[in-house]
Amino acid sequence: xxxxxxxxxxxxxxxxxxxxxxxxxxxxxxxxxxxxxxxxxxxxxxxxxxxxxxxxxxxxxxxxxxxxxxxxxxxxxxxxxxxxxxxxxxxxxxxxxxxxxxxxxxxxxxxxxxxxxxxxxxxxxxxxxxxxxxxxxxxxxxxxxxxxxxxxxxxxxxxxxxxxxxxxxxxxxxxxxxxxxxxxxxxxxxxxxxxxxxxxxxxxxxxxxxxxxxxxxxxxxxxxxxxxxxxxxxxxxxxxxxxxxxxxxxxxxxxxxxxxxxxxxxxxxxxxxxxxxxxxxxxxxxxxxxxxxxxxxxxxxxxxxxxxxxxxxxxxxxxxxxxxxxxxxxxxxxxxxxxxxxxxxxxxxxxxxxxxxxxxxxxxxxxxxxxxxxxxxxxxxxxxxxxxxxxxxxxxxxxxxxxxxxxxxxxxxx
Amino acid sequence: xxxxxxxxxxxxxxxxxxxxxxxxxxxxxxxxxxxxxxxxxxxxxxxxxxxxxxxxxxxxxxxxxxxxxxxxxxxxxxxxxxxxxxxxxxxxxxxxxxxxxxxxxxxxxxxxxxxxxxxxxxxxxxxxxxxxxxxxxxxxxxxxxxxxxxxxxxxxxxxxxxxxxxxxxxxxxxxxxxxxxxxxxxxxxxxxxxxxxxxxxxxxxxxxxxxxxxxxxxxxxxxxxxxxxxxxxxxxxxxxxxxxxxxxxxxxxxxxxxxxxxxxxxxxxxxxxxxxxxxxxxxxxxxxxxxxxxxxxxxxxxx
Numbered sequence: 001x002x003x004x005x006x007x008x009x010x011x012x013x014x015x016x017x018x019x020x021x022x023x024x025x026x027x028x029x030x031x032x033x034x035x036x037x038x039x040x041x042x043x044x045x046x047x048x049x050x051x052x053x054x055x056x057x058x059x060x061x062x063x064x065x066x067x068x069x070x071x072x073x074x075x076x077x078x079x080x081x082x083x084x085x086x087x088x089x090x091x092x093x094x095x096x097x098x099x100x101x102x103x104x105x106x107x108x109x110x111x112x113x114x115x116x117x118x119x120x121x122x123x124x125x126x127x128x129x130x131x132x133x134x135x136x137x138x139x140x141x142x143x144x145x146x147x148x149x150x151x152x153x154x155x156x157x158x159x160x161x162x163x164x165x166x167x168x169x170x171x172x173x174x175x176x177x178x179x180x181x182x183x184x185x186x187x188x189x190x191x192x193x194x195x196x197x198x199x200x201x202x203x204x205x206x207x208x209x210x211x212x213x214x215x216x217x218x219x220x221x222x223x224x225x226x227x228x229x230x231x232x233x234x235x236x237x238x239x240x241x242x243x244x245x246x247x248x249x250x251x252x253x254x255x256x257x258x259x260x261x262x263x264x265x266x267x268x269x270x271x272x273x274x275x276x277x278x279x280x281x282x283x284x285x286x287x288x289x290x291x292x293x294x295x296x297x298x299x300x301x302x303x304x305x306x307x308x309x310x311x312x313x314x315x316x317x318x319x320x321x322x323x324x325x326x327x328x329x330x331x332x333x334x335x336x337x338x339x340x341x342x343x344x345x346x347x348x349x350x351x352x353x354x355x356x357x358x359x360x361x362x363x364x365x366x367x368x369x370x371x372x373x374x375x376x377x378x379x380x381x382x383x384x385x386x387x388x389x390x391x392x393x394x395x396x397x398x399x400x401x402x403x404x405x406x407x408x409x410x411x412x413x414x
Numbered sequence: 415x416x417x418x419x420x421x422x423x424x425x426x427x428x429x430x431x432x433x434x435x436x437x438x439x440x441x442x443x444x445x446x447x448x449x450x451x452x453x454x455x456x457x458x459x460x461x462x463x464x465x466x467x468x469x470x471x472x473x474x475x476x477x478x479x480x481x482x483x484x485x486x487x488x489x490x491x492x493x494x495x496x497x498x499x500x501x502x503x504x505x506x507x508x509x510x511x512x513x514x515x516x517x518x519x520x521x522x523x524x525x526x527x528x529x530x531x532x533x534x535x536x537x538x539x540x541x542x543x544x545x546x547x548x549x550x551x552x553x554x555x556x557x558x559x560x561x562x563x564x565x566x567x568x569x570x571x572x573x574x575x576x577x578x579x580x581x582x583x584x585x586x587x588x589x590x591x592x593x594x595x596x597x598x599x600x601x602x603x604x605x606x607x608x609x610x611x612x613x614x615x616x617x618x619x620x621x622x623x624x625x626x627x628x629x630x631x632x633x634x635x636x637x638x639x640x641x642x643x644x645x646x647x648x649x650x651x652x653x654x655x656x657x658x659x660x661x662x663x664x665x666x667x668x669x670x671x672x673x674x675x676x677x678x679x680x681x682x683x684x685x686x687x688x689x690x691x692x693x694x695x696x697x698x699x700x701x702x703x704x705x706x707x708x709x710x711x712x713x714x715x716x717x
Contacts, residue, residue, distance in 0.1 A: 006516045007517070010516075220468070221468050221469075221470075221492065222490075224486070
């Protein structure tokens with residue numbers, strides 16, 4: 001066990017500092033952060049957050065008001081500072097030309113009937129609502145506020161200014177499981193699957209390098225092939241797990257940040273998943289079992305190749321099988337109980353991928369979880385038994401790739 | 415620490431690949447504390463034999479016992495320098511050494527200390543933090559030697575240690591191999607460069623096409639295959655009139671005297687002294703191992 005540990009630690013320590021690994025590990029949370037910022041900017045739920053963060057510049061427009069309707073004049077003191085009242089259009093235009101205001105809002109006498117206002121800016125005049133800076137100038141809120149001044153309380157006025165924030169819920173879904181949440185879970189599943197294959201790919205590269213450089217002769221003169229294989233699996237498994245845990249961690253931080261930043265008490269795609277710790281627990285279980293099965297297969301089959309390319313080709317078949325569920329992701333999202341989906345959950349070689357896609361969506365029947373985990377446990381044991389023999393054969397083979405017949409003989413001899 | 419019996423015992427070892435017999439019924443023993451030469455031309459089966467000893471291959475038939483145990487049992491007591499040399503190119507020299515030493519069961523601190531000492535001995539101390547791929551071929555070979563010594567093994571198996579090595583490093587390696595012997599280690603040298611190893615070896619087995627053609631103490635083999643000739647340097651004139659002398663040739667400022675059957679060098683020396691010949695040098699001519707090998711192979715076996 002001591003030497004397995006030495007191998008595991010060595011593989012972990014030398015691979016954790018790989019540039020590719022670092023970029024991928026920290027790139028994902030960074031992309032998540034970027035997405036969060038972008039979505040909050042465009043979601044219309046920005047409220048005080050954005051104004052607070054991005055105050056200044058165009059957002060701080062000063063607006064001159066010419067009230068020909070007479071409806072707004074009495075309320076102007078409340079808006080002192082940003083809105084300045086002018087007696088007529090001429091004096092307003094004068095101020096605009098002089099630069100003491102950025103926009104001139106002209107409210108005609110027939111405003112209540114027509115809803116028409118004129119917004120004059122220094123380089124043009126607009127009577128619509130398309131002018132730049134209208135929203136941020138707060139004109140919309142200004143008008144709504146005044147219209148409802150004596151007819152509604154503050155809460156109602158806010159609601160009229162921002163009438164609805166949609167949260168989609170499907171009939172059989174759990175609370176907050178809208179499409180956005182589904183999509184988010186889907187991305188999470190894909191990322192986990194990718195991690196498995198990236199770590200297993202590193203393992204394959206390492207095995208191939210040790211084999212082609214023949215350093216394996218020195219290693220095998222110190223430890224058994226079995227110790228080497230298990231050490232590598234533990235080391236690279238821990239490497240992938242590190243990545244996953246960093247992502248989970250940043251997931252929580254981002255989730256918290258979005259809740260705070262958007263001042264939302266309800267569900268966002270992120271918080272919807274955060275509220276279900278069993279998702280993370282199950283994801284970890286499938287991650288570990290999936291990695292075990294794939295890494296042993298990829299490592300030992302890859303050891304049969306005489307070059308990196310040949311090794312990748314040999315193990316590529318298994319990666320493709322494992323990726324099959326991703327092609328059916330659409331079905332997983334729209335119809336999680338489809339026979340096809342359940343079928344792939346039971347087949348051990350596709351189960352980790354399929355379950356990593358399904359689990360974050362929620363509502364997976366216990367039966368499916370039990371069958372898939374049991375199948376994976378049995379498969380992991382079988383694969384370890386066979387992989388160990390194939391690994392030894394492949395590692396020590398010189399020059400040529402062992403034939404299928406030799407591989408089968410090795411397995412039979414046991 | 416010392417085991418009962420020989421350091422290595424190979425009995426009737428046979429190994430075939432795809433119908434080709436690489437090693438055929440090979441037997442030999444290596445005694446504890448000696449430098450043993452596993453010699454033969456390229457492709458004669460040396461490396462296959464070594465890989466069987468190292469438990470990399472399993473023999474088709476025959477038995478191997480290493481330090482009194484079957485192959486693969488006493489890994490920590492063996493230092494192995496394979497013929498095909500590879501190391502982790504992207505790691506630092508010290509990292510590679512410590513990792514490989516820990517695989518042999520050393521603790522981290524002992525591994526670092528031993529590695530440091532050996533790097534010093536091999537003049538590599540200033541490269542400890544360099545990456546392996548920055549080392550030249552000769553330095554890498556030194557590093558390989560350090561790897562195989564780092565865990566202080568009792569038995570060293572060096573496969574073609576002098577390949578691609580410059581004369582200075584050949585001398586250094588030879589010196590260290592002798593040091594190891596005086597420290598009580600057993601060393602097996604595998605090589606096709608007979609001229610480089612014959613000065614080092616106590617006993618040898620010389621194999622050709624997977625079979626032993628010469629086996630035993632090197633001095634005995636040399637004596638057995640010496641051409642019954644003596645080199646004599648003298649200012650006087652020598653001729654065939656001497657007792658027991660078949661032929662006299664002048665060569666390189668001396669004489670090569672070929673003895674008749676039944677006559678020994680002592681008879682000649684006595685004769686020379688008796689006649690008052692002033693002898694400046696007198697030595698029994700011995701053939702280089704290479705020539706013995708060629709003549710034995712041509713003659714069809716150990717005569």
